[in-house]
Amino acid sequence: MERKVVLLVEDDPDIREIASLILSEMGFEVLEAGDGLAGLALVETIPGIDLLFTDIEMPGLDGVTLAERAREIRPDLPVVYATGFAERVRALKAAQPTEEVLQKPFRKHELAKAIERALASAGAG
Numbered sequence: 001m002e003r004k005v006v007l008l009v010e011d012d013p014d015i016r017e018i019a020s021l022i023l024s025e026m027g028f029e030v031l032e033a034g035d036g037l038a039g040l041a042l043v044e045t046i047p048g049i050d051l052l053f054t055d056i057e058m059p060g061l062d063g064v065t066l067a068e069r070a071r072e073i074r075p076d077l078p079v080v081y082a083t084g085f086a087e088r089v090r091a092l093k094a095a096q097p098t099e100e101v102l103q104k105p106f107r108k109h110e111l112a113k114a115i116e117r118a119l120a121s122a123g124a125g
Helices: 013-025 036-045 063-073 086-095 108-121
Strands: 005-009 029-033 051-055 079-083 100-103
Touching (some): 005 036, 079 086, 079 108, 086 100, 100 108
Parallel strands (some): 005 029, 005 051, 051 079
């Protein structure tokens, strides 16, 4: 079985490194981007991305806008959001209750469950 590909978009290099390691340990192939524009460029050029895992608060193109623009290209793309701001978690869950949103810092099992739910809801898992 081919490994699923997760696009990880996170502007903090330390958090990106840890999240990448966790995702790799979970069996995913991980593509990394340090900001929303770089992440969007990968969505535009790599058709095999199975899931977008993005920070919400980033300079330039934030994670919510990144997801919206990525879904213009791939309407079926599952997304898992992460943020350190509790009010953003509540606001996004209220506005889009079907989206997976993690509060930083998150645990490995929380990330695994969020990805599992996102893939299942997209019919890809």
